[in-house]
Amino acid sequence: MTFGLATAIGPLLRTERERAALTQAQLARRAGTTQQHLSRVEQGHLSPTTALLDRLFDALDLQLTVQVEQRDADLDAGIAAAEQDESQVEAELQLNRPLLRTLPPTLPYAFDGQLGRVSRITDSLVQGAGSSMDH
Secondary structure, three states, rough: OOOOOOHHHHHHHHHHHHHOOOOHHHHHHHHOOOOOOOHHHHHHOOOOHHHHHHHHHHOOOOOOOOOOOOOOOOHHHHHHHHHHHHHHHHHHHHHHHHHHHHHOOOOOOOOOOOOOOHHHHHHHHHHHHHHHHHH
16 A cells, blocks of 8 residues: 555545534535545545645635655654653653662552553652651
8 A cells, every 4th residue: 555645635634624514515515526526535545636625625714735855754753753752761760660679569560551651650659658657
């Protein structure tokens, strides 16, 4: 499967149509096409002409713009962001490791939805230990 403008424009068009609270039939009527034609464009099964794109986005009171970037630049940016997130998680784990070593081995680990992120649990345990020591 190839990914390009034809496959990217469909989901974008659908998102904007839904944001405008229009059905496919309503948008198609405004743009001078059929609901079936619009459905095929939104699903990425049909490459629309630039004239049709102009009509569709005009009917949504939007202007479609195009920009050029290096091939796979979006992938490179995603990889860089993931590496940064991974580094941040690793830094948090390094800070929490000494505390984790002091926890009883029978205490189950609880995660907050991201593998390896235990900071909320350890923070609450530290706060709980501090308040019990105060009494």
